[in-house]
Amino acid sequence: MTDEKKIKDLLARMVAMSPTPPTYPEEIEMAQRPQSPRRSPALILAVSAAAVLALALPLLLFQGGGEEPAVTTVPAPATTAPSTPTTDPAVTTTQPPATSTTTPEALITLEWPVFLVQDPGNSFIGNPAIAPFLLPLMGMPDEGLTGSPIDVLVNLDQLDVVLPDGWSTVVPPGVEIVEQTFEMTEEGLNRTTLDMNEAFLEGAGGLLADITMLNQLIYTVSQYDIDEVLFTFGGEPIEAFGSEGLSLVEPVNGGTFIDDLNPIFVTGPVVVGGDGLPQVAGWANVFEAALVVQIVDANTGVVEYEEPVMATCGTGCWGSFNLGLDTPVIDVGDHVLVFWYSAEDGEPADVVTIPVGTSGP
Amino acid sequence: MDNEETYRLYARELTEYATTLVGPFDAADVVTDSCLKAFASRGWPEVLNRRAYLYRTVFSVAKDHHRSTMSRRLRELKVAEPHTVAPVEVDLDVLIAVERLSVQQRAVVYLTYWADLAPEDVADRLGVSTGTVKRHLARARRRLGEWLS
Numbered sequence: 001m002t003d004e005k006k007i008k009d010l011l012a013r014m015v016a017m018s019p020t021p022p023t024y025p026e027e028i029e030m031a032q033r034p035q036s037p038r039r040s041p042a043l044i045l046a047v048s049a050a051a052v053l054a055l056a057l058p059l060l061l062f063q064g065g066g067e068e069p070a071v072t073t074v075p076a077p078a079t080t081a082p083s084t085p086t087t088d089p090a091v092t093t094t095q096p097p098a099t100s101t102t103t104p105e106a107l108i109t110l111e112w113p114v115f116l117v118q119d120p121g122n123s124f125i126g127n128p129a130i131a132p133f134l135l136p137l138m139g140m141p142d143e144g145l146t147g148s149p150i151d152v153l154v155n156l157d158q159l160d161v162v163l164p165d166g167w168s169t170v171v172p173p174g175v176e177i178v179e180q181t182f183e184m185t186e187e188g189l190n191r192t193t194l195d196m197n198e199a200f201l202e203g204a205g206g207l208l209a210d211i212t213m214l215n216q217l218i219y220t221v222s223q224y225d226i227d228e229v230l231f232t233f234g235g236e237p238i239e240a241f242g243s244e245g246l247s248l249v250e251p252v253n254g255g256t257f258i259d260d261l262n263p264i265f266v267t268g269p270v271v272v273g274g275d276g277l278p279q280v281a282g283w284a285n286v287f288e289a290a291l292v293v294q295i296v297d298a299n300t301g302v303v304e305y306e307e308p309v310m311a312t313c314g315t316g317c318w319g320s321f322n323l324g325l326d327t328p329v330i331d332v333g334d335h336v337l338v339f340w341y342s343a344e345d346g347e348p349a350d351v352v353t354i355p356v357g358t359s360g361p
Numbered sequence: 362m363d364n365e366e367t368y369r370l371y372a373r374e375l376t377e378y379a380t381t382l383v384g385p386f387d388a389a390d391v392v393t394d395s396c397l398k399a400f401a402s403r404g405w406p407e408v409l410n411r412r413a414y415l416y417r418t419v420f421s422v423a424k425d426h427h428r429s430t431m432s433r434r435l436r437e438l439k440v441a442e443p444h445t446v447a448p449v450e451v452d453l454d455v456l457i458a459v460e461r462l463s464v465q466q467r468a469v470v471y472l473t474y475w476a477d478l479a480p481e482d483v484a485d486r487l488g489v490s491t492g493t494v495k496r497h498l499a500r501a502r503r504r505l506g507e508w509l510s
Contacts, residue, residue: 003502004474006509011475013455017385021372022393024365162424165463299490 112152113269115219116167117212118262118352128170128212129262129352130219131282134269135161150177150194150221164355170213174199180221189227191251196233203242210242211260219254219267228253258283258318263340263350264291270336270354278336278356280309281322286340286350289314293323294337298355304334364400367411372396375419381471382423382464384456395419416472416486424464458508466501469494 118129135152152159157173179195194217203210218229228251231238238248258265266282280293289312295305305325313319334356339348362370372392379388379395395418399405408414459467465487472483473494480498484491502509 003509007470007474007502007505010455010458010505010508011381011471013452014381014459015377015475017452017455018373018377018380019385019389021376022389024368024372165465299493301492301496 112149113220113223114149114153114156115216116163117170117216119166119168126350127260127262128208129264129266129350130212130215131167131266131352131354132219132223132269133164133167135163148180149223150180150217153216153220166353166355169216170204170209171216172199172202172204172213175213176200185228190225191228191230192221192226193230193232194221195235196231196238198233200231201233201238201241203246205243207242207244207246208260210244210246211257214241214248214252215257215261218252218256222254259285262352264338264352266338266352266354270356279322279324280336280338281320282338283318283320284311284314284340285316285318286311286314287343289319291321291338291340292348293325294339295325296335296337298335362411364396367415368396371412371415375415377475378416378468378471379419379423381459381475382420382467384459391419391422395422398422413486417488420464420468420487423468458505461504462501463497465489466497466504469497470501473498 112135113132114135115130115132118131120128152161153169154171154175154177156163156169156171163169174197176197176199177194178197181193181195183191183193185191204213214231221229230251231241231248237250240246241248263285264282265284266280268279268281270278270280284291289310291309291311293305293307293309294303296303307323307325309321309323311319311321336354336356337348337351338354339351341347342349375392375395376388379391382388383391395415399415399418405414462470468487469483472478472486473480478486480491480494483494487494
């Protein structure tokens with residue numbers, strides 16, 4: 001059977017599940033009645049704002065681990081500045097997004113920086129890329145959330161949030177953080193301990209997926225001055241994690257599994273700021289440290305902008321890069337591509353494709 | 362043609378389309394919401410191609426639909442007690458396959474292979490470029506690799 005016939009078979013079976021069409025709803029007639037008073041947009045906005053504020057205030061007030069969500073106005077363009085890595089690759093610290101002021105009548109959205117995984121299709125080809133995205137949330141479910149990026153990451157399947165196209169998570173549903181604690185080690189390092197539930201011990205379904213999940217968790221929780229992460233189960237260090245029994249007895253940090261990531265690692269959310277001048281920053285370990293940043297119209301595929309950028313190290317070592325675009329070329333829906341031209345065939349290699357939103361992808 | 366006639370004419374196919382986009386559990390709600398939205402819009406009386414307009418509205422409403430709803434319902438079904446009655450007859454294998462696709466990819470696959478529209482017409486129906494339609498199709502085929510093989 002050809003692919004086309006198989007897809008048609010799939011659709012036929014999908015369509016066969018269609019419920020009975022809903023009866024013609026009376027509300028439609030109500031909506032059509034000319035004498036029906038139109039709801040004032042201002043009133044809708046005010047009521048909505050009140051509802052969202054009621055949901056959001058506890059989160060705004062929560063200071064879990066010093067983490068603060070960005071607050072942006074909707075629909076006004078966000079003014080959140082893109083964050084930049086400020087330390088070595090061992091620990092990537094992302095500056096907390098700025099908090100913009102909201103007018104009383106504006107809706108607000110909380111934005112949480114969470115590291116997602118670039119969707120490779122059906123299986124990983126090479127090492128997967130991860131990158132942080134500001135995920136806008138209007139509210140949080142009651143269960144299992146204390147209000148921090150790491151909680152958002154492990155509860156993504158329960159949250160009303162649309163992930164950027166081409167990006168997802170490998171943290172399986174069911175993985176939970178039982179407790180998170182913070183301490184200063186004798187060496188003066190900021191350590192957070194994540195006591196995980198039993199589902200975590202099973203990993204994500206394969207060594208690479210296991211390590212990718214760890215990288216997602218480590219980088220998401222390591223934002224804002226966390227130097228190392230200790231995973232525990234039942235309060236005890238984990239001796240065997242995932243499909244291959246990886247030892248997590250020792251604390252880990254952003255450098256522990258960095259070589260299991262794509263050689264290009266964008267570490268700050270790519271956003272259109274108030275000035276429309278986005279920054280693309282991160283780490284790379286590519287041939288001769290030579291990278292290329294492109295802006296591509298997602299609808300037409302037209303390359304609108306291309307700029308070479310050098311990492312501080314390459315060909316066997318990780319170096320940082322930071323490109324501040326000097327022209328407001330990014331529109332919502334554009335894609336930022338970061339890659340290097342392969343010396344073998346001249347084709348783009350290890351491409352990271354980031355869809356850009358107004359304040360987050 | 363008044364709204365009720367329009368509704369009766371297209372409700373069936375819109376429900377099938379919505380089923381592909383959001384699954385069978387919420388298709389009826391998406392269709393109802395879409396029609397409420399379309400019929401209440403100021404420009405509705407001037408719309409020439411009402412069918413295309415309704416398709417576009419269903420797509421728009423489906424995109425706003427909670428992304429993980431189908432995932433959650435799938436998990437609920439998998440762990441459901443035997444006596445639990447599902448609201449519709451479900452084909453879990455098919456849902457699991459379709460769940461790999463984004464809403465955009467589902468729409469493109471449906472309109473291409475079920476409605477037999479050309480890429481240009483699919484693009485027009487969804488308000489995107491032809492290139493985007495082709496890219497979504499290619500990605501959808503890749504993501505359905507296991508099913509197709």
